[in-house]
Amino acid sequence: MLLGIPCAIHPDPGLSSSASSCWGNMMDVVLLHGLLLLLPLAALLLYRYNATFHYFCKVAFFNCWIIAMATLLSPFAALRGRSVENMKLLRAAILPLKHFYGIKMQVWGLEHLNTEELYVIVSNHQAALDLMGMVEIIPDRCVPIAKKEILYMGTVGWASWLSGIIFVDRYKREDAINVISQTARTMQREKFRVWIFPEGTRNQDKSMLPFKRGAFHLAVQAQVPIFPVVFSPYWDFFSSKEKKFTSGTCTIQILPKVETQGLSSTDVPRLTDTVRQAMADAFAEMSVSCCEDQSAEHPQHPHCAGVGAGAGRGTGSPQCEENTTGTSN
Numbered sequence: 001m002l003l004g005i006p007c008a009i010h011p012d013p014g015l016s017s018s019a020s021s022c023w024g025n026m027m028d029v030v031l032l033h034g035l036l037l038l039l040p041l042a043a044l045l046l047y048r049y050n051a052t053f054h055y056f057c058k059v060a061f062f063n064c065w066i067i068a069m070a071t072l073l074s075p076f077a078a079l080r081g082r083s084v085e086n087m088k089l090l091r092a093a094i095l096p097l098k099h100f101y102g103i104k105m106q107v108w109g110l111e112h113l114n115t116e117e118l119y120v121i122v123s124n125h126q127a128a129l130d131l132m133g134m135v136e137i138i139p140d141r142c143v144p145i146a147k148k149e150i151l152y153m154g155t156v157g158w159a160s161w162l163s164g165i166i167f168v169d170r171y172k173r174e175d176a177i178n179v180i181s182q183t184a185r186t187m188q189r190e191k192f193r194v195w196i197f198p199e200g201t202r203n204q205d206k207s208m209l210p211f212k213r214g215a216f217h218l219a220v221q222a223q224v225p226i227f228p229v230v231f232s233p234y235w236d237f238f239s240s241k242e243k244k245f246t247s248g249t250c251t252i253q254i255l256p257k258v259e260t261q262g263l264s265s266t267d268v269p270r271l272t273d274t275v276r277q278a279m280a281d282a283f284a285e286m287s288v289s290c291c292e293d294q295s296a297e298h299p300q301h302p303h304c305a306g307v308g309a310g311a312g313r314g315t316g317s318p319q320c321e322e323n324t325t326g327t328s329n
Ligand SMILES: CCCCCCCCCCCCCCCCC(=O)SCCNC(=O)CCNC(=O)[C@H](O)C(C)(C)COP(=O)(O)OP(=O)(O)OC[C@H]1O[C@@H](n2cnc3c(N)ncnc32)[C@H](O)[C@@H]1OP(=O)(O)O
Pocket: 066, 067, 069, 070, 073, 089, 090, 091, 093, 094, 125, 131, 144, 145, 146, 147, 150, 156, 159, 160, 165, 168, 169, 170, 173, 176, 177, 178, 180, 181, 196, 197, 198, 199, 200, 201, 211, 212, 213, 214, 215, 217, 218, 268, 269
């Protein structure tokens, strides 16, 4: 018996055909086992030496983790019903991810959020990885506003709904505006805070996209302050375009609050511009330090060529030119 296959090699020449077929079986099994051993080895080598494979493995793990955690936690969350308190479960489930990925989180200005009052948080949105930064600082009783598509992602949608996440249909402006106006009323009544990504979509460019106005209408209608939060650029450790995903540091900067007391809807465009400008300045400053760290490690990083040497203008990417200007101001 070899590896579970019954096999008797009989010296009798009359049985030689059965013996040779048995030999064939043995070879098949050996080959199969060899292949089964080689596959993980090849995957390991690919993971180690092929950046694209490495990237897809890490993204797949991220998605699997979220799906697994959502599936595991949804029944517990369901016991409580739809409640912002369930955000604590989601938070606890996402917090360990940074350790798996070797991503160091550095938070500046957390004391700003340490207040009893209600507020709206607005932040830039680079990738789904933002979830890891969000859970570092998300205060109690705070729910994100998310695109409606997430609601249909099976248990992930279910977990999100149970945690009180508010969904907007970005393709139906009237409906989205209604949801936001309703949120302005309920956040006061039910005492919760709201987190919005005013760019409205993921963006890994050198600068932030123009801001949608919903977050600012919400803060004005609810008469609550806005806390701008800026995630430093991920480009030294993550890029979906370049298929890059390594370890690194993410800095989260919480800017001082912007008051909305006494403002009305006519002030929203100016308010939006003020907040965006403050965030863009912070992002530009963080880009410079990110570029400096990067150029120390890899002097010819495509985003940063020339910055370390003070030759950003005209030689490096527009990103670095913009950053250099941002710092000198
Ligand atoms: C443990 C396991 C875990 C499992 C689960 C965990 C995983 C899932 C968790 C998810 C949580 C994380 C969430 C991350 C998700 C992030 C996203 O999904 S980003 C996408 C969704 N977010 C947004 O879209 C941002 C909010 N959008 C807006 O605020 C928009 O303004 C809009 C309301 C959708 C309208 O957009 P649009 O029409 O494209 O453009 P605007 O320029 O903003 O507005 C046009 C016009 O309308 C006026 N207006 C806008 N809002 C209002 C309002 N509330 N009241 C009155 N008027 C409004 C605006 O002023 C403009 O008019 P104007 O005359 O030009 O000024």
